[in-house]
Structures are given as structure tokens and as C-alpha cells.
Amino acid sequence: MPQYIYQKKDWPAFKWDTARLSPMLAELRFVQGKIIGQMNAMGFSVRSDAVLKTLTQDVLKSTEIEGEILNPEQVRSSIARRLGLDAAGLIPADRNVEGVVEMMLDATQNYTVPLTKDRLFGWQSSLFPSGRSGMYQIMVGKWRDNEKGPMQVVSGPMGRETVHFEAPDASMLDTEMQVFLDWFNTETTIDPIIKSGIAHLWFVTLHPFDDGNGRIARAIADMQLARAEDSPERFYSMSAQIRQQRSEYYSILEKTQKGTLDITEWLKWYLACMRDAMKHTEETSAAVVKRVQFWDKHAETPMSDRQRRMINRMQEDFVGKLTSSKWAKMMKCSQDTASRDIQDLVTKGILEKEAAGGRSTNYRLII
Numbered sequence: 409m410p411q412y413i414y415q416k417k418d419w420p421a422f423k424w425d426t427a428r429l430s431p432m433l434a435e436l437r438f439v440q441g442k443i444i445g446q447m448n449a450m451g452f453s454v455r456s457d458a459v460l461k462t463l464t465q466d467v468l469k470s471t472e473i474e475g476e477i478l479n480p481e482q483v484r485s486s487i488a489r490r491l492g493l494d495a496a497g498l499i500p501a502d503r504n505v506e507g508v509v510e511m512m513l514d515a516t517q518n519y520t521v522p523l524t525k526d527r528l529f530g531w532q533s534s535l536f537p538s539g540r541s542g543m544y545q546i547m548v549g550k551w552r553d554n555e556k557g558p559m560q561v562v563s564g565p566m567g568r569e570t571v572h573f574e575a576p577d578a579s580m581l582d583t584e585m586q587v588f589l590d591w592f593n594t595e596t597t598i599d600p601i602i603k604s605g606i607a608h609l610w611f612v613t614l615h616p617f618d619d620g621n622g623r624i625a626r627a628i629a630d631m632q633l634a635r636a637e638d639s640p641e642r643f644y645s646m647s648a649q650i651r652q653q654r655s656e657y658y659s660i661l662e663k664t665q666k667g668t669l670d671i672t673e674w675l676k677w678y679l680a681c682m683r684d685a686m687k688h689t690e691e692t693s694a695a696v697v698k699r700v701q702f703w704d705k706h707a708e709t710p711m712s713d714r715q716r717r718m719i720n721r722m723q724e725d726f727v728g729k730l731t732s733s734k735w736a737k738m739m740k741c742s743q744d745t746a747s748r749d750i751q752d753l754v755t756k757g758i759l760e761k762e763a764a765g766g767r768s769t770n771y772r773l774i775i
Contacts, residue, residue, distance in 0.1 A: 413665050414576050414613055420587065422606055424672045432679040433601060439686045443643050446690075454700045455641060456493055461724075462642045462689075463487050467505075467512050470626045470647035473654055478505055480724065481717055487513065497716030507534035508623070515627040516642055519634035522593045525585065528616075531627065535620040546618040551581040559615050561662075572662045575615035584614050592628070600636030604629045605678035606671070613665055626650070649685035657681075698775050699723050709756055714739050715749055719758070722773050729762065729770040 413419065447455045464484045471478050482501035486509040489498060501509070511531040521527075533549040540546065552559055559575040576584060588610055595603065608629040615621045626647050634640055650657050656677070664674040702723070711719075718739055722730065736746035750771060753759040762770035 411666065412574065412613075413667060413669065414584075416669050418669055420591075420610060421669060422610075423670045424602070424675050425670075428672055429602065429675055429679065432676065432683065433599060436601060436679060436683055436686065439683065439690070440637070443686060443689055444637075444639075447641075447643055453704070456491075457495075457700050458643050458689075459641050460484065460488055460491070460493055460495060462645050463512065463516070465645040465648040466626075466630065466642065467508050468648075469645060469651035470512075470623050471508060473626075473647065473651050473657075474622055478508065481720070483509060484720070484724075491517075497713055497718075497720045499713070499717065503537045507537050510534045511624070511627055512630070515631040516634050517640045519631050519640065523589055523628065523631070525589065528585075528624065531624055532617050532620045535623060541619040548618075551585070551616045552578050552618045554578045561615075572658070573615075573665050575613070581614065581616050585616055588614065592632070600632065601679070601682070602675060604632035604636065605675045607632050608678065609661070609664060609671060609674055612661065644682075644685040644689040646682060646685050649681050649688065653681060653684075695723075702773075702775055706758065709758070711753075711756075711758075712749070714741065715753060718749070719753075719773065729768075730759075730772065731768040731770055733768065 447458060464480065464487055467483050467487070468478055468480055479501075481497070481499050482505045484495065485498040486501040486505055487493075488495035490509065490513055511534050514527075514531065529549040536546060536548050539548045547553065554577065558577070560571050561573040561575075562569040562571050564570045591610075592607055598606070608625050611628055612621055612625040617624070630642070630646060633646070634642070660674055660677045664671055667673075702719075718735060721738065728734070730750075732743060732746045732750055735741075735750060736743045739746065739749075741749075750759060754761070754771070758774060759771045760774055762772055
């Protein structure tokens with residue numbers, strides 16, 4: 409009896425229950441329209457900041473899903489430079505960051521360009537510019553082969569691994585990937601949001617590369633969502649939401665890949681994840697507006713790059729209270745420099761002391 413979905417007789421003739429998915433699609437389109445309407449009403453600067461924030465989250469969280477942590481400032485700076493955005497506190501980015509950003513932006517900004525084998529090879533090469541994944545040398549810019557044995561997704565200690573999934577034999581990849589690419593580039597009868605969920609599942613099931621399959625699958629899904637909206641502007645991050653639900657993500661993937669060609673449950677999960685991502689955007693849109701208003705207000709206020717970078721961190725992913733010691737650690741400067749930076753911003757009305765006392769003086773951003 410076939411063990412995996414790609415071994416089924418009618419592969420890849422996926423099926424789903426449209427009646428069960430229609431209410432979710434209707435809800436998604438309502439929220440989607442609401443977000444786009446809000447962003448359009450806010451003007452170019454707010455939309456640009458929202459897109460920068462979303463794409464930064466997409467890159468960071470898609471990479472985190474695979475267990476790799478990137479520098480948020482480098483990611484944000486790389487995206488801003490490539491999009492020509494006038495963002496505060498830009499810093500240089502290393503080649504690993506540049507590679508991931510290059511892939512994601514090619515997928516979402518050039519969404520009308522057909523997806524080809526060579527384009528996918530370029531994406532995977534950009535993820536691994538040194539030809540290595542961590543300590544290990546991998547095949548780059550080509551489909552995987554059988555030299556290392558079957559491609560398996562495993563967990564657990566060595567010698568007692570659990571095999572969650574075994575991908576199709578490498579000898580099948582040329583044919584299987586051509587079928588996928590033809591479908592992705594020409595299929596127009598399927599709802600475009602549903603098509604995004606199918607593309608994600610289909611690609612990650614084929615697992616055509618030595619490494620990078622999950623990140624590329626999510627980039628393909630985002631590319632299809634950009635096609636669905638006919639816009640390069642991204643206001644919600646599927647990868648950020650998937651990162652929050654990583655256990656459920658891997659669980660539903662495994663269940664679907666070991667199931668039948670009826671992928672209704674996978675699509676239900678995917679649409680629910682998309683709904684949650686959109687609702688998170690609704691909740692955080694006010695923060696985006698405040699951020700833009702802050703930088704508009706202080707457009708002429710003299711600040712060092714270090715101060716701008718720290719303010720960006722406080723507006724994005726800052727945890728806990730700001731102290732001079734935390735500033736020094738995060739900005740890799742001396743305690744004296746941190747104290748001078750903070751006092752300068754206090755004088756300029758950008759920071760103020762927290763009312764609560766304690767062993768260290770805390771500061772907060774005046775928004």
C-alpha cells in the first residue's frame with residue numbers, strides 16, 4: 409500500500425471540499441480588502457513602512473522555522489536598500505542575509521515573471537552562497553541526487569531517528585518539477601489563494617533540493633499570493649504566522665503527506681493561518697502609523713546611526729526595559745557611550761525616564 413501522497417495512483421490530482429473552504433475564503437477576502445483599504449488611505453509612507461516591516465518579518469521568520477537566526481537590522485537594511493526606501497539606521501548586511509532577501513524580493517516583487525527551473529536554482533544558490541549548510545557541503549543550483557541516499561525528514565537522536573517523511577527518488581525530479589512548474593505558470597481555474605496553499609504543499613513534498621526546500625516553498629506561496637492580489641505590496645506575513653504555529657505546521661504537513669490526495673484539511677489549516685496573519689496585521693497597523701509619524705516628526709532631528717538603529721529596535725522587537733547597560737550590549741559600545749547617547753535623546757525629547765525606580769534607570773520612547 410502506498411505510504412506517501414506522491415505514491416498515490418492519481419498523483420498529483422489533488423482534491424478538496426470547496427463547500428468547507430468557501431466560508432474561510434470569503435472571510436479572508438473581507439479582511440484582505442479591509443487591510444488594503446486602510447493602507448491605501450494612510451498614504452505612501454505608511455504603506456512603504458508596512459511593506460518593509462512585513463518583508464523583514466517574512467525573511468526572519470521563514471529562516472527561523474528552519475532553526476537559523478538572522479540579524480533583524482541587517483535584514484531590514486538589505487530590504488530597504490533594494491526597494492529604494494528611505495529608512496532610518498541602515499547598516500551593511502552579510503552575504504547570507506543578502507541571499508535570503510534577494511530570493512524573497514524576487515518572488516514577491518517579480519511575481520508576474522514565470523517560475524522556471526533556472527530561477528529556482530538561482531534562489532537556492534542565493535540561500536547558500538558558500539555552498540555549505542552549516543558545517544556540511546551541499547549541492548547548490550541543481551536538483552538533489554541519490555549519492556547521499558534517500559531525502560528524509562527526521563527527528564530524534566542518532567540511531568533512534570523517527571522518519572517523518574521520505575521525498576520522491578531523485579530520478580523522478582526532472583519530470584515531477586516540470587509538471588509542477590507548468591501547473592504553477594499556467595493554471596488559472598483554481599482559486600488563487602487555494603493555489604498558493606497547493607503550491608506550498610506540492611513543492612515541499614517534492615523536496616527537490618539538498619537544503620532550502622522549506623524557505624523556497626514559502627517564497628513560492630508568497631509569490632502566488634502576490635499574484636492573487638496583483639500587487640508586490642505585502643501587508644501580512646505568512647511565515648511569521650507559521651513560525652508561531654511551527655509544531656502544528658510540521659504536524660499537518662506530515663499528516664497530509666502520509667494521507668490521501670484529498671487535501672482539504674491542509675488547505676483549512678493554511679487558510680486559517682493566513683486569516684490569523686491578516687488579523688495580526690490589523691492589530692499592528694496602528695503601530696506602523698505611529699512609527700511613520702515618529703520619523704516624520706523627527707526628520708530633521710540630528711541623530712547618529714547608532715541612535716537610529718536603537719530606536720528602530722525599540723519600535724520593532726524590543727523586550728523589557730531600556731537601560732544604559734542594555735543599550736551598550738545591543739549596540740556593542742561602551743557604557744559611557746551608551747549613557748551619552750541616551751542623555752542626548754532625552755535632551756531632544758525622544759526618550760524619557762520611566763517613573764518607576766530601581767537599581768537601574770529605565771527609559772522609554774516618547775511616541
